[in-house]
Amino acid sequence: MVWKYLSIAFIVIALSVGGVWVAHGTNIYTKDKVPVITKDEMFGTESTEWKPEFHLGLEFAGPIMAASLIITFFSFRKYKKSLLK
Amino acid sequence: MFLKNLTITISIFLIATVFVLNAGTGLGNGKSGGKKIALNNKVGSNQIKFFSKAPGEDIEGTANGISGNFTLDPSNLEATNGSVTVEVKSMETGSGSRDAHMYSEPWLNEKGFPKITLQIKGMKNVKNVKYDASSGKATANATVFGDFTLHGITTHMEAEITLTYINESDKTKARALGDFVMVTVNFNVHLLEHKILGKAGVVGDKVAEVVNLQASFFGNVQ
Incomplete structure (x- = not known):
C-alpha cells in the first residue's frame, strides 16, 4: 500500500513543479530578478532596473521532475506487483 | 582692371566654397566650439540593453557600469570624438547562474577582458536637425563610426544614433550643472x-x- 501512496505523492510533486515552471514562464535558467521599466520624463527614454523575484527555471525544475517521474514509475510497478501477490 | 576684379571675385568665391564644403553640420542652437562631455548618471541612467533572440530562448539584459567622455562641437557634429567603456561585470540578465556563465570562458571571459570599449571617431550623414528655442532642445540623427572592442577583438562599427542637446536651465540644474x-x-x-x-x-x-544593443548615454558639458 505504501507504494501506491509513494507513486501518487511523486506524480503530484512532478506535476506541481511542472505547473510552477510553466506559470513562471518556461525559462531555461532560474531567474532571481525581473526587469522593471522606469521612464525619464526629461528625455522620454526608458531604463531597466532589476527587482528581486524568483522564477523557477528548467535547470532546477527539469531534474526534480525527472527524478519524481522515475520514482513514480518504480513505485507504481512495485504497487502493481504487490497486488498480484 | 576688369581682369583684376574678376580674379579677386573668383578667388573669394572659391575660398568661400571651400569653407562652406568643409564646414560641419550644426545643431542650430547658437552653440559652437568643442565641448567636453562626461557621462553622468545624475543627468540620466547610462545603460546598454542587449537582446538575444534565438529559437531556444530569448534573453534580455542590461549593462550599467558605463563611463566615458567625448568632445562635441554643436556647430560641427561630424568632428565628434570620444570613448565609452562598459564593465563586463555590470551586465546582468536577471539570472545569477546565467550571468555567471556569461562572464566565464568560452563566453565573455570577464577575467581576461573586463571592459568593452567604443572608440568614437566621428559622425556622418547628419540629418533631421531640429531646434526648439522655447525648450532649448536640439535633436539630430546621424551615423556614428569608430572602433568597437569586445572580448579583446576590435572591429570597425557604424551605428545610427539620435543626439539630443538641452541647454542648461533651472530644470536641468536640478540634476547637474551644464548643458545636457x-x-x-x-x-x-x-x-x-x-x-x-x-x-x-x-x-x-x-x-x-x-x-542587438540599444544604448542610452547621458552626459553634461564640463
Whole structure:
C-alpha cells in the first residue's frame, strides 16, 4: 500500500513543479530578478532596473521532475506487483 | 582692371566654397566650439540593453557600469570624438547562474577582458536637425563610426544614433550643472566576429549569433 501512496505523492510533486515552471514562464535558467521599466520624463527614454523575484527555471525544475517521474514509475510497478501477490 | 576684379571675385568665391564644403553640420542652437562631455548618471541612467533572440530562448539584459567622455562641437557634429567603456561585470540578465556563465570562458571571459570599449571617431550623414528655442532642445540623427572592442577583438562599427542637446536651465540644474547631451545608439554585435564561440551548439540555438544593443548615454558639458 505504501507504494501506491509513494507513486501518487511523486506524480503530484512532478506535476506541481511542472505547473510552477510553466506559470513562471518556461525559462531555461532560474531567474532571481525581473526587469522593471522606469521612464525619464526629461528625455522620454526608458531604463531597466532589476527587482528581486524568483522564477523557477528548467535547470532546477527539469531534474526534480525527472527524478519524481522515475520514482513514480518504480513505485507504481512495485504497487502493481504487490497486488498480484 | 576688369581682369583684376574678376580674379579677386573668383578667388573669394572659391575660398568661400571651400569653407562652406568643409564646414560641419550644426545643431542650430547658437552653440559652437568643442565641448567636453562626461557621462553622468545624475543627468540620466547610462545603460546598454542587449537582446538575444534565438529559437531556444530569448534573453534580455542590461549593462550599467558605463563611463566615458567625448568632445562635441554643436556647430560641427561630424568632428565628434570620444570613448565609452562598459564593465563586463555590470551586465546582468536577471539570472545569477546565467550571468555567471556569461562572464566565464568560452563566453565573455570577464577575467581576461573586463571592459568593452567604443572608440568614437566621428559622425556622418547628419540629418533631421531640429531646434526648439522655447525648450532649448536640439535633436539630430546621424551615423556614428569608430572602433568597437569586445572580448579583446576590435572591429570597425557604424551605428545610427539620435543626439539630443538641452541647454542648461533651472530644470536641468536640478540634476547637474551644464548643458545636457543624450545619445541613443542602436547596433548589432556579431558574436563570431569577436570570437565568442560559447559552448558547442549553444550559439544559434539558445543564444543568437547577432545580439542587438540599444544604448542610452547621458552626459553634461564640463
